[in-house]
Amino acid sequence: MSTLPRVTEADVDRLAAQVGLRIDPTDRPDVAAALAVLLGAAQLVMEFPLPEDVHPAPVFRP
Amino acid sequence: MSDAAMADGAAMTAEAIAADVRSRRRSARDVAAAALERIAQRDRGLNCFTLVRRDDALSEAAKLDARIAAGADPGPLAGVPFAAKNLFDVAGVTTVAGAKIEAEGAPATRDATAVAALRRAGAILVGVTNMDEYAYGFSTENTHHGPTRNPHDPTRIAGGSSGGSAAAVAAGLVPLSLGTDTNGSIRVPAALCGIFGLKPTFGRVSRAGVFPLASSFDHVGPFARSVADLALAFDAIQGPDPTDQVCAERQAEPCVVELQRGVAGVRIAVAGGHFSALAGAESLDAVARVAAALDATTRVTLPEAHRARAAAMIITAVEAADLHLSDLRMRAKDFDPMTRPRLLATALVPAAAYAHAQRFRAWYRARVAEVFRDVDVLLAPTTPYPAPPIGAPSTTTVDGVLVSTRSHLGVFTQPLSFIGLPVISVPVVTPGALPLGVQLVAAPFRESALFRVAAKLEADGVAAAPVVSRPPD
Numbered sequence: 289m290s291t292l293p294r295v296t297e298a299d300v301d302r303l304a305a306q307v308g309l310r311i312d313p314t315d316r317p318d319v320a321a322a323l324a325v326l327l328g329a330a331q332l333v334m335e336f337p338l339p340e341d342v343h344p345a346p347v348f349r350p
Numbered sequence: 351m352s353d354a355a356m357a358d359g360a361a362m363t364a365e366a367i368a369a370d371v372r373s374r375r376r377s378a379r380d381v382a383a384a385a386l387e388r389i390a391q392r393d394r395g396l397n398c399f400t401l402v403r404r405d406d407a408l409s410e411a412a413k414l415d416a417r418i419a420a421g422a423d424p425g426p427l428a429g430v431p432f433a434a435k436n437l438f439d440v441a442g443v444t445t446v447a448g449a450k451i452e453a454e455g456a457p458a459t460r461d462a463t464a465v466a467a468l469r470r471a472g473a474i475l476v477g478v479t480n481m482d483e484y485a486y487g488f489s490t491e492n493t494h495h496g497p498t499r500n501p502h503d504p505t506r507i508a509g510g511s512s513g514g515s516a517a518a519v520a521a522g523l524v525p526l527s528l529g530t531d532t533n534g535s536i537r538v539p540a541a542l543c544g545i546f547g548l549k550p551t552f553g554r555v556s557r558a559g560v561f562p563l564a565s566s567f568d569h570v571g572p573f574a575r576s577v578a579d580l581a582l583a584f585d586a587i588q589g590p591d592p593t594d595q596v597c598a599e600r601q602a603e604p605c606v607v608e609l610q611r612g613v614a615g616v617r618i619a620v621a622g623g624h625f626s627a628l629a630g631a632e633s634l635d636a637v638a639r640v641a642a643a644l645d646a647t648t649r650v651t652l653p654e655a656h657r658a659r660a661a662a663m664i665i666t667a668v669e670a671a672d673l674h675l676s677d678l679r680m681r682a683k684d685f686d687p688m689t690r691p692r693l694l695a696t697a698l699v700p701a702a703a704y705a706h707a708q709r710f711r712a713w714y715r716a717r718v719a720e721v722f723r724d725v726d727v728l729l730a731p732t733t734p735y736p737a738p739p740i741g742a743p744s745t746t747t748v749d750g751v752l753v754s755t756r757s758h759l760g761v762f763t764q765p766l767s768f769i770g771l772p773v774i775s776v777p778v779v780t781p782g783a784l785p786l787g788v789q790l791v792a793a794p795f796r797e798s799a800l801f802r803v804a805a806k807l808e809a810d811g812v813a814a815a816p817v818v819s820r821p822p823d
Binding site for chain 1: 660664679695697
């Protein structure tokens with residue numbers, strides 16, 4: 289947990305506005321902490337290089 | 351096992367109950383009444399149930415008795431009382447999903463497919479159980495309904511999110527229950543409550559009529575105190591269901607018949623790497639005991655399992671956000687404070703991370719499939735430590751590393767449900783200590799191998815789930 293990205297309450301407000309969310313000030317510190325965990329996970333996933341032929345799409349068979 | 355547990359039927363297996371009811375040694379109504387009495391006596395202290403179907407259960411049991419008296423086949427689970435997480439639709443009951451918001455909804459008009467299947471097999475639904483709100487948690491510390499307490503130590507959590515279903519089985523209130531598992535929500539509470547829990551292969555059991563959390567990973571499965579009971583329940587609920595779009599078309603493969611086959615020829619290995627780090631010594635000891643009992647000396651590594659866990663977190667978060675964004679915009683204050691900040695954060699995850707996580711999933715699934723060319727069953731800890739106290743601080747230290755007390759409970763379950771692998775969590779109990787679980791993991795649709803290994807461990811006394819009997823609270 290020591291390497292989690294830093295997320296401020298201002299970051300939470302800015303990102304929330306983009307998806308039409310208004311986050312109560314009393315919730316902001318806990319949302320920032322939860323988002324830091326998720327962004328840490330996102331960073332771990334994104335930094336892993338994947339070949340271009342790895343696809344997320346389902347495969348359709350007759 | 352105490353005399354009291356024997357006397358009130360708390361320790362009876364589903365298998366034994368069904369044999370008694372089928373042969374008319376006991377009536378289904380008496381069995382249901384005894385289960386309801388145990389719930390009345392003990393559930394005030396444990397808080398497993400959010401609703402008890404007292405009159406309906408007694409009436410349905412009496413009808414089953416009448417059918418038996420008339421010569422009808424009552425099914426393999428005749429008269430077995432069971433509970434279902436309040437995430438499953440039950441006709442006449444509101445699917446609350448641990449949420450104040452859903453409590454406003456109308457009762458379901460039909461049963462979820464898995465609930466209907468158990469009832470068709472003769473089982474009697476006595477009630478629905480407590481959980482983390484919207485199944486987004488590992489602790490069942492639900493603010494709306496109160497926490498479910500661990501029968502082994504009521505000051506501790508039962509695990510989650512299917513905590514009520516697990517604790518009800520551990521305490522002997524019912525011999526069988528249903529839960530759901532998206533990231534570990536069957537396996538974690540099974541381990542912390544010291545019982546058997548099965549998360550089948552993704553698509554093996556219908557999810558129709560079950561409130562979703564993250565469609566990519568949602569699974570349905572049973573809890574029990576014996577391997578035979580777990581197999582009986584699994585056999586009743588597995589198989590195709592045209593009303594569930596993701597349910598596999600593969601025909602059911604009964605597992606009760608596997609239990610006597612032994613483990614000769616089953617290649618068993620211990621998962622190392624990610625699955626042997628950031629865990630308490632007692633969790634790793636439990637794996638070592640199971641491995642020794644099975645003569646499993648090979649160690650294998652699932653590549654990038656830590657990243658698989660991270661990807662599971664991202665996919666779960668984004669799919670949960672998709673389901674709840676409207677309510678989070680309109681009425682965030684109605685969410686459980688234990689859930690609300692985490693659910694609000696799910697809506698703020700960058701989109702590219704979700705797509706990359708899904709692509710990573712395809713890559714990881716292929717790498718793990720390579721491991722299963724040489725191995726039939728993998729062993730891994732279920733949780734990194736036993737049940738934390740209710741209300742425990744949000745962080746704890748493991749191996750000198752600061753981790754989230756609750757979300758770290760899923761560190762070993764998430765990389766497996768991420769790719770839909772079937773897993774049985776078997777209970778490993780040390781006298782005087784809190785229970786722990788060990789995951790038996792197989793390739794997709796190889797539940798049969800899991801049941802063979804679980805049966806061997808139970809027969810040898812390595813895995814056991816004795817009912818937890820305490821005086822009435």
